[in-house]
Amino acid sequence: MKFGYMSVSKVDLNSAQKKQLEDFGCDRIFLENINSSRRNRPELNRLIEFLREGDTVVVTDLTRLSRSTKDLMAVIERISQKGAHLKSLKESWIDTNSDDGKILLTYLANITQFESELTTLQNKEVVQAANRIKKKRKEILSSISRLSTSQQKQIIGHLDELITISYDMLFRN
CATH class of the missing domain: 3.40.50.1390 (Resolvase, N-terminal catalytic domain)
Structure with a gap:
């Protein structure tokens, strides 16, 4: 039917x-x-x-x-x-x-699987990059926290010129 x-x-x-x-x-x-x-x-x-x-x-x-x-x-x-x-x-x-329809559907399934794996890989790469940034942020904070407040603000000012980051953004929780 x-x-x-x-x-x-x-x-x-x-x-x-x-x-x-x-x-x-x-x-x-x-x-x-x-x-x-x-x-x-x-x-x-x-x-x-x-x-x-x-x-x-x-x-x-x-x-x-x-x-x-x-x-x-x-x-x-x-x-x-x-x-x-x-x-x-x-x-x-x-x-x-039909045989042709089955073959084309197989190609479509393979493309779908490839898309899915590619998306998963891209997501993993994004998470790894975010983790590296988080680690570097902690290292920077650790180094900067040893300095006086005026020295911290001076360094942040230089960083701000280079990477557009503010004092509050760097030291947020």
Whole structure:
């Protein structure tokens, strides 16, 4: 069976999507009246529970199913676990019932994994840089704290010219 899935936030989008899904021959259409970027989508969950082996989930556009690649891949995995397939009318290459669609989806999954690993690596690098700065700040504070207040302000004044940092900012808790 073919099951259409619609995710609309505005009523005027509803009729165009519904007509496309009906014209494609969907036996039943599940309508979500919330933004597709939300994690909790009761109608999508109900549709996936309803699926049987050999069924096809049809969407007019992938953005109706998900707004992020990571979430899209998770939804497709849930559909596949039921033995069902996904077909996008706009992105005709997304058809998990065809060999070409499966290959393209594999590429998409690999790109998604690469993006995720790259983001994780970048986040680690940012945390490491912040930790180095924090360590240097402590070293600077330790050295400066041994000086008199007038000497501290003089050094901070020079630092301020070089790196635009104020006395209060350097000595904040």
